[in-house]
Amino acid sequence: MSYEIAEAQLRKRGVSLESIASIVYQLQVPYHPELKQKDCLDSVISVLGKREVQYTLFTGIALDELAEKGALPQPLQAILEADEPLYGVDETMALGITSVFGMIGLTSLGYLDKVKPGIIGVLNDKTGKIHVFLDDLVAGIAAAASARIAHKNEGAKKYM
Numbered sequence: 715m716s717y718e719i720a721e722a723q724l725r726k727r728g729v730s731l732e733s734i735a736s737i738v739y740q741l742q743v744p745y746h747p748e749l750k751q752k753d754c755l756d757s758v759i760s761v762l763g764k765r766e767v768q769y770t771l772f773t774g775i776a777l778d779e780l781a782e783k784g785a786l787p788q789p790l791q792a793i794l795e796a797d798e799p800l801y802g803v804d805e806t807m808a809l810g811i812t813s814v815f816g817m818i819g820l821t822s823l824g825y826l827d828k829v830k831p832g833i834i835g836v837l838n839d840k841t842g843k844i845h846v847f848l849d850d851l852v853a854g855i856a857a858a859a860s861a862r863i864a865h866k867n868e869g870a871k872k873y874m
């Protein structure tokens with residue numbers, strides 16, 4: 715499935731693929747000094763090519779947009795407006811994206827949720843906009859793209 719619709723939806727919400735690739739680069743360059751930004755962008759595009767990733771993204775973005783319009787039923791509308799810390803469905807959806815590339819992305823996801831580097835922090839701070847889902851989904855995509863690069867690491871092949 716092509717990634718362009720996912721890319722367009724992300725762009726409409728203020729997120730470029732390059733901004734996600736930058737986070738992937740930060741996560742992986744300590745382990746792969748030869749890593750290029752382009753490798754990270756390719757990995758993000760590959761993650762966004764997965765149907766289940768796209769469906770998760772479409773769902774989260776739609777809920778953020780409906781919440782911005784005040785169009786959700788209560789109590790969900792109030793929970794999303796408050797970005798209630800105990801809601802947790804946003805993190806669950808991010809986990810779903812990350813686990814597409816195995817379990818090693820989970821530590822990255824936890825780290826990104828805590829530190830909120832780059833575009834993740836920008837989304838988290840935006841006033842007047844609701845990004846309950848998108849900040850976590852972007853973290854999930856970055857963690858998955860990072861795990862994908864780790865899995866391609868030549869070093870692991872020496873044991874085979």
Ligand code: MG
Nearest residue numbers: 804846847850
């Ligand atoms: Mg969130």
